[in-house]
Amino acid sequence: MQHEPLPERFRRHALLPEEAQRLILECVRPLEIERVPLLEAWARRLAEPLVAPHPFPPFRRSGMDGYAIRAADVGAATAERPITLEVVESLPSGVEPTRAIGAGQAARIMTGGMVPEGADAVVMLEATKHVGKADEPHFVQISKPVLPGLNIADIGCEIQNGATLIPAGALVQAGESALLAACGYATVAVARRPRVGILSTGNELLEVGEPLAPAKIRNSNLPMLAAMIREAGAEPILLGQVPDDRDRAGALVTEGLSRCDLLLTTGGVSVGDYDVMVDVLAAPDIRLLFNKIAMRPGSPTTAALRKDQLIIALSGNPGACFVGYHLFVLPVIKRLQHVDNPYATPFQAYLGVGYPKVNAYRRYIRGRMNIVDGLVKVWPTGDDKSSLMTTIVGADCLIEIPPLKSGLEAGQLVTAWRLD
Numbered sequence: 395m396q397h398e399p400l401p402e403r404f405r406r407h408a409l410l411p412e413e414a415q416r417l418i419l420e421c422v423r424p425l426e427i428e429r430v431p432l433l434e435a436w437a438r439r440l441a442e443p444l445v446a447p448h449p450f451p452p453f454r455r456s457g458m459d460g461y462a463i464r465a466a467d468v469g470a471a472t473a474e475r476p477i478t479l480e481v482v483e484s485l486p487s488g489v490e491p492t493r494a495i496g497a498g499q500a501a502r503i504m505t506g507g508m509v510p511e512g513a514d515a516v517v518m519l520e521a522t523k524h525v526g527k528a529d530e531p532h533f534v535q536i537s538k539p540v541l542p543g544l545n546i547a548d549i550g551c552e553i554q555n556g557a558t559l560i561p562a563g564a565l566v567q568a569g570e571s572a573l574l575a576a577c578g579y580a581t582v583a584v585a586r587r588p589r590v591g592i593l594s595t596g597n598e599l600l601e602v603g604e605p606l607a608p609a610k611i612r613n614s615n616l617p618m619l620a621a622m623i624r625e626a627g628a629e630p631i632l633l634g635q636v637p638d639d640r641d642r643a644g645a646l647v648t649e650g651l652s653r654c655d656l657l658l659t660t661g662g663v664s665v666g667d668y669d670v671m672v673d674v675l676a677a678p679d680i681r682l683l684f685n686k687i688a689m690r691p692g693s694p695t696t697a698a699l700r701k702d703q704l705i706i707a708l709s710g711n712p713g714a715c716f717v718g719y720h721l722f723v724l725p726v727i728k729r730l731q732h733v734d735n736p737y738a739t740p741f742q743a744y745l746g747v748g749y750p751k752v753n754a755y756r757r758y759i760r761g762r763m764n765i766v767d768g769l770v771k772v773w774p775t776g777d778d779k780s781s782l783m784t785t786i787v788g789a790d791c792l793i794e795i796p797p798l799k800s801g802l803e804a805g806q807l808v809t810a811w812r813l814d
């Protein structure tokens with residue numbers, strides 16, 4: 395008996411997820427740099443390392459309200475025989491001292507003030523007794539010895555001149571904003587926001603505002619992806635949804651590529667009669683990188699290049715679309731924003747409940763982590779079927795379940811990745 399040759403769409407070579415990640419990332423070049431005002435840099439990624447242009451603090455800074463003195467002057471001070479120093483100057487923050495402190499002298503100084511030459515310690519106000527008007531004393535009494543360096547932050551003790559404080563690719567958040575400001579970065583070099591196109595395919599798809607109709611569902615993948623793309627500091631370009639029609643989908647892919655740095659599609663990548671992305675990506679000017687991955691969910695996740703532009707065709711199943719985004723799309727968005735190692739860091743955790751399913755492929759299940767009695771534990775958010783959306787809600791990690799003949803028991807160690 396003669397068999398028809400197997401159609402192309404059924405003949406697929408499955409890569410390991412890490413091989414698929416590597417193939418994709420090899421095609422990505424960081425985007426050009428733009429300069430934005432510091433206050434607009436929040437949630438963007440640095441395109442250049444932040445290098446300290448000067449030490450910080452830039453002057454010897456008092457850590458207390460009190461008196462700048464010479465420690466040697468009060469070495470013999472006791473409660474019974476306090477030592478009296480002459481107050482030669484008063485130094486609020488922001489005022490440069492006009493004179494050095496000589497033997498037997500002190501300067502009244504405020505927190506953040508510049509410690510004058512000659513002084514090597516600041517004694518807090520509460521440990522002193524002044525003579526004269528409260529805010530303008532002429533003499534101050536110190537009743538115990540102090541160590542040199544007391545309450546003085548030396549030049550550069552926090553940040554050395556020329557130190558690399560933050561690497562390129564770092565997300566600008568609160569701490570980064572503070573450092574950038576302290577170092578005088580009024581404008582910040584950030585990666586241009588990646589433009590990420592989203593195109594959904596499916597005859598069954600309704601717009602979110604449309605009423606339900608028989609056999610139809612609303613397009614939930616598009617807003618889900620848009621939310622994650624925004625979270626990643628990129629700009630979603632909404633190309634909308636098309637029915638399973640090769641020409642219409644192909645035209646939107648072309649339009650998307652002309653407007654985006656990276657194009658995502660959802661649905662139509664499996665072996666079904668209407669899996670239209672398979673045909674679109676078979677066009678002669680498109681080079682397929684892979685169309686099958688040895689994992690669940692999202693085994694038919696596909697990636698391709700047109701010229702040097704990347705198309706990642708995610709599975710239509712919402713759970714698979716979500717996992718595919720985290721494994722394959724987010725690293726691309728990060729690399730476009732100059733992140734050197736864009737992959738999530740794995741951690742080890744104890745499985746909070748058993749996972750009884752027999753498992754032919756590696757699985758990435760949507761999970762939640764928590765610390766219980768000092769141990770990091772992870773739980774599936776619920777059923778990990780690829781078609782489910784409800785178990786995406788609240789997921790803060792992906793739990794790896796290796797291929798197993800017998801499932802896993804509660805308490806076994808697993809690898810997981812934080813979703814952030």
Ligand SMILES: Nc1nc2c(c(=O)[nH]1)N[C@H]1C(S)=C(S)[C@@H](COP(=O)(O)OP(=O)(O)OC[C@H]3O[C@@H](n4cnc5c(N)ncnc54)[C@H](O)[C@@H]3O)O[C@H]1N2
Nearest residue numbers: 594596613614615616661662663664669692709710711714
């Ligand atoms: N005979 C086989 N059938 C299937 C296989 C297989 O190997 N052989 N693989 C299954 C696996 S695994 C996956 S994953 C899915 C992949 O499906 P597609 O990527 O082709 O996606 P569609 O067929 O278009 O849709 C699948 C599912 O998802 C729903 N969907 C699609 N788009 C959206 C959207 N924007 N928002 C919400 N939901 C969406 C769609 O209605 C379907 O229910 O194929 C399996 N089949």
Ligand code: MOO
Nearest residue numbers: 691692693714780
């Ligand atoms: O590879 Mo699929 O996402 O398991 O249904």
Ligand SMILES: [Mg+2]
Nearest residue numbers: 662664666669
């Ligand atoms: Mg399909």
